[in-house]
Amino acid sequence: MQKRNVAEFNDIELDQEESSEDLYERLRLIVDKGQEPIRLDKFLTARLEHASRNKIQQGIEAGKVLVNGKTVSANHKLKPGDELVMYSEKEVQGEEIVPEKMPLNIVFEDEEILIINKPVGLVVHPASGNPNGTLINGVAWYLQQQNKEINAENLPRFGLVHRIDKNTSGLMVLAKTPTAVTSLAKEFFDHTIQRKYVALVWGDVVEDEGTIEAHVGRHQRFRKLFDAYPDGEYGKEAITHYRVLERFGYVTLIECQLETGRTHQIRVHMQHLGHPLFNDDFYGGDRIVKGTVFTKYKQFVENCFEMCPRHALHAKTLGFMHPKTKKPVHFESEIPSDMASVIEKWRNYTKTRINQDK
Known part of the structure; x- marks a missing residue:
């Protein structure tokens, strides 16, 4: 019987190219047809390299192992054809964490x-x-x-x-x-988490709503950046659903719902669509992408950049099944003042333009 080369449940390293939200992974096994009835913990101990029986039992007790979609005890007897799914959160690499007093919202x-x-x-x-x-x-x-x-x-x-x-x-x-x-x-792994973001992007987004499907992975020349790969030959699957909330001519306010959670996903996908986030210095949004050549317009945009000196993206809603009650919970937050001020500034600018055209 060949062991799988899998790290212990809590000791899987976060790869440099891993998504910022892929802090967990999943392993799937099917019990062999000729397998005699065997305890779950004993079966996994024989199959997983570097995983002690005690560590496996802890993982089973914590609900990290499903048999045919359900949590079971360590002494559960497996039978041929049973499907095992194992989840493992990855340890985040970094400096030693020192507690620091700071305000938390x-x-x-x-x-x-x-x-x-x-x-x-x-x-x-x-x-x-x-x-x-x-x-x-x-x-x-x-x-x-x-x-x-x-x-x-x-x-x-x-x-x-x-x-x-x-x-x-x-x-x-x-x-x-x-x-x-x-x-x-x-929930994150199975894409059942409900996450909606509000973003201000350059340009007049053509469709009122749509879906962007393009793998996201490290840029092959500039390693600090990520890029979209629509052919799916590189990177990881990434899906973003979007809909237009408000149009301001040269910029558009949109809502993005993540189906996956890759690093910089919304920023990369919107750039791929031709609509980089407003003032996104990584993906070309920190310059005038759409608009006129007039000096007043240039000054207007620069004032907006000063008001919101970062990419205009806010994680507005979050919904999931509560870990204990198993009932859906939903949370919502207000758009912060820097983004809200810029949105209002564009809204007023658009109204002024329309009045001037009448």
């Missing part, structure tokens, strides 16, 4: 989850160049006040099941228990 909290409205400019997790001052540093301090047993040794695997960019504002969910981590990881 907590939208909701219970024993299982924490919903935070992340402000612009806040990095989510420590990494090279950002050893402290991140959201997780602040969350660590906050939780440490509730539980003094939390320390630097047990913080790295705190329930970070997705991330959003430093200069993207909006809602994030963090898990407070191993069960919540597993439940949310499954």
Whole structure:
């Protein structure tokens, strides 16, 4: 019987090219036709390299193993044809996490989850160049006040099941228990999480609504950037649904619903569509993409850039099945003042143009 080369449940490394929201992965096995009845934990111990029986039993108890779509006990007897699905959250690589006191905009909290409205400019997790001052540093301090047993040794695997960019504002969910981590990881992996973003993009988007399907992966020349690969020969599957909320002529306010969660997905997909995000310095939105050549217009755009000195993207809504109650929960946040001010400025500019044309 050949063992699979799979790391232990909690020790899978986050690849540099992994999506910021792919902080978990899934392994699928089918029980052989000739397999005699065998305990689940014993079967997995024989099949998985570097995974102790104790670690496997912990994973089963935490709900990270499904048999035919259901959680079972470690002593569950497998039979031929059974389908096993194993989930594993990946450890986020970075600096040691030191708790730091900082203001947190907590939208909701219970024993299982924490919903935070992340402000612009806040990095989510420590990494090279950002050893402290991140959201997780602040969350660590906050939780440490509730539980003094939390320390630097047990913080790295705190329930970070997705991330959003430093200069993207909006809602994030963090898990407070191993069960919540597993439940949310499954939802992100299976694309059942409901996430809607509001974005201001350059140009007049032709269709009122549509779907962008193009793989997203590292740019093959500029490694800090990502790019769209519509032929699907490189990168990872990425699907974004969008609809127009309001048109301002030279820019458009849209809502994007993520089906997948790849790094920079909305930013890359909208650039691919020919409509980069307003003031996105990575993907060509920090210059005048559409409009006139008049000096007044140029000054107007530059004023907008100053009002919203980041890409205009906000994670507005977040919905999922609660890890404990198994009932749907939904959270919503207001568009922050920098984006709201620019949207209103474009709205007034459009009204002025229409009045001048009459």
